[in-house]
Amino acid sequence: MRILLIEDDPGLGGAVRDQIAAEGHVPDLAPTLAYARDLLATMPYDLILLDLGLPDGRGIDFLRSLRAKGSVTPVMILTAHDRITERIEGLNAGADDYMVKPFDLAELSARIAAVARRYAGNPNPLITLGRLEIDLAAHAIHGPEGQIDLSQREWIIFEALLQRPGQIVSKSQIEDQIYAFDSEVESNTIEVYVSRLRKKLGKDVVQTLRGLGYRLGTP
Amino acid sequence: MRILLIEDDPGLGGAVRDQIAAEGHVPDLAPTLAYARDLLATMPYDLILLDLGLPDGRGIDFLRSLRAKGSVTPVMILTAHDRITERIEGLNAGADDYMVKPFDLAELSARIAAVARRYAGNPNPLITLGRLEIDLAAHAIHGPEGQIDLSQREWIIFEALLQRPGQIVSKSQIEDQIYAFDSEVESNTIEVYVSRLRKKLGKDVVQTLRGLGYRLGTP
DNA sequence: GTTTAGCTGACAGGAAGCTGAACGGCAAAG
DNA sequence: CTTTGCCGTTCAGCTTCCTGTCAGCTAAAC
Known part of the structure; x- marks a missing residue:
């Protein structure tokens, strides 16, 4: 499940993000409403965790404008206050x-x-990439010849590209996303997985930028 | 919306019932779990408000058995305690x-x-999956060779997949749905049941995604 | 042409998952 | 009360396939 965490406290934000990741979800951390808006414009999310005490605006207003735009993404409010009127307002x-x-x-x-349980059965947002249809929440990819399954590592790399x-x-x-902070791998593992991705998804899905890295293709 | 209110305090019960009625919903008030069970056997409800401190049994157990029977009716817990463990258990x-x-x-x-917003328009007692016809409420599955019976555990796992x-x-x-919060099982029980499910329902009904979990097949 | 970065087929090792068998508990049947 | 059969769980051995690595190759840069 893709989760957008809007929280300006680095300590709490990091802890929650790690917890979410440990549960098998995919967290993105936005420290400001402006940053959150950018992320929302480019990526679909399945759940938004919204801190109300943010530096650049009232969280409630952000939520209200989100709903006014027709978004149905579930939102969970995190707040330091517990006044009943605020709960009702939220x-x-x-x-x-x-x-x-x-x-x-x-x-x-x-x-x-x-x-997650409550919204099960609702169709997930789909990302279209050429002939591929990607369901981020379900880790599922539909290609021209049916369903394509990726292994964990393959998925992580593909997702890293999809995110940007x-x-x-x-x-x-990419290595930072796959491996723990300290344990480094000293080989061409990434290259091998990119090769496997291209084999499964098509040659053009991943572009190579020599000396720089990779970029999502636009087939 | 039909709402079942399970609450033994006459004062609070009456107030909540009146409030619900004033909102245009249809409340039934049950002062005990036994009475609630009778009502549930005869009437469908769209929402259950469940007080945990009842004279004739633990509300949590009532809820658990409800879910074990396959009920998907939304349940909102009302309680006097705010111990975090209890909230999590609920x-x-x-x-x-x-x-x-x-x-x-x-x-x-x-x-x-x-x-109400969330559950607006929610029919669907019959699910078709390939050659299988599943009646969630009745725990019945019809396959090409007649009725297929599942044991309790098998059903819970199958249902968990059907729900998503x-x-x-x-x-x-899946473990969270089968077992209590703390009591963990340290074995491959889930795998054994998946194996039995596949034997009964067909190889393709459950797909394995290594390292991630299972997914309903699309045969 | 040489150098360098990146690609890919092959492979060993191991982790994850599968399944037949067995055992104890429990409830229905006798 | 005893028997019977089903169910849930555990275990052991097996199978599958994922992962990281290497070696040799291709393609870009100069």
């Missing part, structure tokens, strides 16, 4: 859930799972 | 929302409206 603005800081990470996980369409992603950036 | 037992007493009736209304067609369901997610 829920009326279109929030689906409400958590008061400090909260237990385990409870957050349970609630995220509840959202048009941008160059360096090998070291 | 959400993991299959609750969709959680309110702590004393709560504001206006907030309750907002949350009920959210559920096309999506990946991890083993830990």
